[in-house]
Amino acid sequence: MRIDLLYGSTYTTIDNDYITQLEQEASSFIGESFYVGSTVCRSFTLSIDRNALASLPDDGVIIYDDNNVKYADLVIDSIDDSDDKIYTFNLTDRMIRLNADDSSWYTSGDTVLTLIQSICTTFGIIAPSSIAQYGSTPISWFDNWTAREFVSWVAELLGGYAYISANNTLTFASYSSTLADTIAVSECDSFKLGEQITIDRVVYDSPSKTVVYPTTYTGTGCTLYLNTDNQLFTDSTDLGLSIDSQVQYIYNQINGFSFYNISVGKCPIDESVRAGQCIGFTLDGTTYNTIAQINWNYNTMWLGGYQLDIASPTQQETQIVNPLTKVSNAITQKIDREIGEITSVITDIQDDYDELANRVTTNETSIIQNANAIELKASESYVDSAVGEVEQRVTTLETSVVIDSSGLTLTQGTEGSYVQITDNGMQIFVDGQEQAYATAEGFKASTFITGDWHIQSANSGKSLNFFRRS
Numbered sequence: 001m002r003i004d005l006l007y008g009s010t011y012t013t014i015d016n017d018y019i020t021q022l023e024q025e026a027s028s029f030i031g032e033s034f035y036v037g038s039t040v041c042r043s044f045t046l047s048i049d050r051n052a053l054a055s056l057p058d059d060g061v062i063i064y065d066d067n068n069v070k071y072a073d074l075v076i077d078s079i080d081d082s083d084d085k086i087y088t089f090n091l092t093d094r095m096i097r098l099n100a101d102d103s104s105w106y107t108s109g110d111t112v113l114t115l116i117q118s119i120c121t122t123f124g125i126i127a128p129s130s131i132a133q134y135g136s137t138p139i140s141w142f143d144n145w146t147a148r149e150f151v152s153w154v155a156e157l158l159g160g161y162a163y164i165s166a167n168n169t170l171t172f173a174s175y176s177s178t179l180a181d182t183i184a185v186s187e188c189d190s191f192k193l194g195e196q197i198t199i200d201r202v203v204y205d206s207p208s209k210t211v212v213y214p215t216t217y218t219g220t221g222c223t224l225y226l227n228t229d230n231q232l233f234t235d236s237t238d239l240g241l242s243i244d245s246q247v248q249y250i251y252n253q254i255n256g257f258s259f260y261n262i263s264v265g266k267c268p269i270d271e272s273v274r275a276g277q278c279i280g281f282t283l284d285g286t287t288y289n290t291i292a293q294i295n296w297n298y299n300t301m302w303l304g305g306y307q308l309d310i311a312s313p314t315q316q317e318t319q320i321v322n323p324l325t326k327v328s329n330a331i332t333q334k335i336d337r338e339i340g341e342i343t344s345v346i347t348d349i350q351d352d353y354d355e356l357a358n359r360v361t362t363n364e365t366s367i368i369q370n371a372n373a374i375e376l377k378a379s380e381s382y383v384d385s386a387v388g389e390v391e392q393r394v395t396t397l398e399t400s401v402v403i404d405s406s407g408l409t410l411t412q413g414t415e416g417s418y419v420q421i422t423d424n425g426m427q428i429f430v431d432g433q434e435q436a437y438a439t440a441e442g443f444k445a446s447t448f449i450t451g452d453w454h455i456q457s458a459n460s461g462k463s464l465n466f467f468r469r470s
Helices: 095-097 112-120 147-157 245-255 314-322 352-356 380-396
Strands: 002-007 010-014 021-026 043-049 061-064 070-080 088-090 160-166 170-172 178-184 191-205 208-215 223-226 260-264 278-284 286-291 294-298 301-302 306-308 330-337 340-347 401-403 405-411 415-421 425-430 432-440 444-446 449-450 453-457 464-468
Touching: 010 301, 043 061, 043 070, 070 095, 095 147, 095 160, 112 147, 112 170, 147 160, 147 170, 147 245, 178 286, 191 245, 208 245, 260 278, 286 306
Parallel strands: 178 278, 191 223, 260 286
Antiparallel strands: 002 010, 002 061, 021 043, 021 294, 043 088, 061 070, 070 088, 160 170, 191 208, 191 260, 260 306, 278 286, 294 301, 330 340, 401 405, 405 415, 415 425, 425 432, 432 444, 449 453, 453 464
């Protein structure tokens, strides 16, 4: 192992005797669900004796393996100098830089491939020369996406994931059952085999369109749910694209992909394995595949184990349909609809209900309750004002959260005003009187004003409108 630090335009090698810690992590999933479109970022923790450094390096670190082959090309995310004997560097590959609020990479009308190449030029990454699908598709719409969002969307359309290779090249990869490494269980400190997950169905389910592939399903596996916030899913005659064909392409890439949840203690490590690849564990003549997630430390060699704990998409769907099991102390929920958008923020509910944070993996969460669609819409500028008003009053509000077999009830103050959500729908009460409901029986709203707020049934009779008086 060799580590070089960047000073100016020159890299300087650090004596290994001064390296007190080297760890690395990389995961192809955030949260507990399997999905396509992840953008894997490798992170390293490097601690160096202060005596080895006359000054702090510039923004660059390269790690070489024992064969003097480049292993990781990294940037410095932060430096911890709280210890008077060592410096601890938090390093990542350049995927993290794609989070930046920088849209200089976008030019209207550029194709998917040229935009990917522009992203790489902007952020100091080597670009791919081609993309398997959609590379020639022009993109003429833009809504301040981050570069990482765009890369994630392209990876999802390709049915796989994106990562930056050891030589700093942006790479799109597919999930494959081909094994990058095979390890005998007898060589592992411990081995725990969990659920097998096999993908054989793909669903795109937005308020405006639902696509299921295959259209006739007779399988017994699990369903992959696609990200409906992906702006590259489009029905466009001019571009020759349809969401139906895009979903079918993803299905063709992922259908039959199978893996196990596995927890393994210390075991032999092949340092060339990267997060997202499949590795196999052999036991009694059977090989159990899992998706590698990296959490290793280095001590003359890489040491560690593997762990994957993914809820099956069927279980994840159940969690979305019945989200009443846990409440977090901070919920940010964004529901996009073609007819409008509402952003609601609930803060400081109760510390005891913080476990739902593990269920909320993005700030944009679609809520499905049985076959009933509850559509809420409001002007975004009014929502911003409402959030400010809530923050001013939150210290004086007495909020009760009740979760039982009947559903979820939120009660504010002691005047009998509350919202109740059950399997049947939603009801709104003010001073103990039902003022509005959206249930299986229908939609209804009494015109009333509380403070500056006004609620009434829309002309369609299928939604409730919230307004604030100017």
